[in-house]
Amino acid sequence: MDWKYGQQKNEREMNKRILVTGGAGYIGSVFVPQLLDAEYKVTVLDNFIYRQNSLLDICYHPNLNIIIGDVRDNEQLKTVIQKHDILVPLAAIVGASACDKDKPLARAVNQIQIENISKWVSKDQMVLYPVTNSGYGIGQKDVYCDETTLLNPISHYGKTKIAGEKALLEMGNAVTFRLATVFGTAPRMRMDLLVNDFVYRAFVDRFIVLFESHFKRNYIHIRDIASVFFHAINHYESLKGEAYNVGLSNANLSKRELCQKIKKHLPDFHIFESDIAQDPDQRDYIVSNEKIEATGWKPQYSIDDGIKELIKAYSYLQVNPFNNI
Numbered sequence: 001m002d003w004k005y006g007q008q009k010n011e012r013e014m015n016k017r018i019l020v021t022g023g024a025g026y027i028g029s030v031f032v033p034q035l036l037d038a039e040y041k042v043t044v045l046d047n048f049i050y051r052q053n054s055l056l057d058i059c060y061h062p063n064l065n066i067i068i069g070d071v072r073d074n075e076q077l078k079t080v081i082q083k084h085d086i087l088v089p090l091a092a093i094v095g096a097s098a099c100d101k102d103k104p105l106a107r108a109v110n111q112i113q114i115e116n117i118s119k120w121v122s123k124d125q126m127v128l129y130p131v132t133n134s135g136y137g138i139g140q141k142d143v144y145c146d147e148t149t150l151l152n153p154i155s156h157y158g159k160t161k162i163a164g165e166k167a168l169l170e171m172g173n174a175v176t177f178r179l180a181t182v183f184g185t186a187p188r189m190r191m192d193l194l195v196n197d198f199v200y201r202a203f204v205d206r207f208i209v210l211f212e213s214h215f216k217r218n219y220i221h222i223r224d225i226a227s228v229f230f231h232a233i234n235h236y237e238s239l240k241g242e243a244y245n246v247g248l249s250n251a252n253l254s255k256r257e258l259c260q261k262i263k264k265h266l267p268d269f270h271i272f273e274s275d276i277a278q279d280p281d282q283r284d285y286i287v288s289n290e291k292i293e294a295t296g297w298k299p300q301y302s303i304d305d306g307i308k309e310l311i312k313a314y315s316y317l318q319v320n321p322f323n324n325i
Helices: 011-015 028-037 074-081 096-101 103-120 156-171 194-205 222-234 255-265 303-314
Strands: 017-021 041-046 064-068 086-089 126-130 174-179 181-183 207-211 216-221 242-246 252-254 270-274
Touching: 017 028, 017 074, 028 041, 028 222, 041 074, 074 103, 086 103, 096 103, 096 156, 103 156, 126 156, 126 222, 156 174, 156 242, 174 222, 181 194, 181 222, 181 303, 194 207, 194 216, 194 255, 194 303, 207 255, 216 222, 216 303, 222 242, 252 255, 255 270, 255 303
Parallel strands: 017 041, 017 086, 041 064, 086 126, 126 174, 174 242, 181 216, 207 270
Antiparallel strands: 216 252
């Protein structure tokens, strides 16, 4: 069952103006249309670095404003922030590999930008900030990481995102979400995320070679991220000032366990393991999502829902039209 967007919001919230930085990206391309359906006035600030056309089908909407800009432009960002009631900073350099390619850029976007936002927003503004639960690094075997667990990020990505989160939580007027690994389709698709990538390999290559297949992590569907944002808007006063893990409580899975789930949908998928290399992303932990669930929110999409959705998408999606096969 899908989330009934904005169903609980009161009359005061109907006129809220929302700024979504990076709104043409993977999460934004799902979340922004839902905001418009819920009658919010939405400004997207994005540099469109990937030349994505993910907002093309909603350009007709009178409540959508698009600004082509860079969140590192302090003057522009500060000015835009002051004109909005709710801020959702999605603009980020996402993932360990992407951050390692340009560490100064990752720090500027993931950390310094957010630290600046923490100084510029007023107590009357809402801030919903997606972080990453990769900040837990390497957990203890069979011990669930909750929001009181000591953070120990092992990647530059995790370190910069956690530093940004710290600044917002110290401000006391933000809600931060330590997101599990995201999966699912979106107008601005990402195929480098673990579930999305593994399903593609199963569907196209029919085999995969796993390194350190016992490494575990948690997962969450992209549309459940949108729903938890709406939940936070509707319950902001009781949630603000806190961090929340957001993931599927029944999906703390190792990479091999994830592949076995995929194999149930694609029986010709062959799973191999090798010890000749290391996974570039060394995180390994299990996560408790009890805190956010205790507030009345629960995810609606399972791992199996996502696998079926991705198989459907990959049956027609041409990633590279110049492939010979």
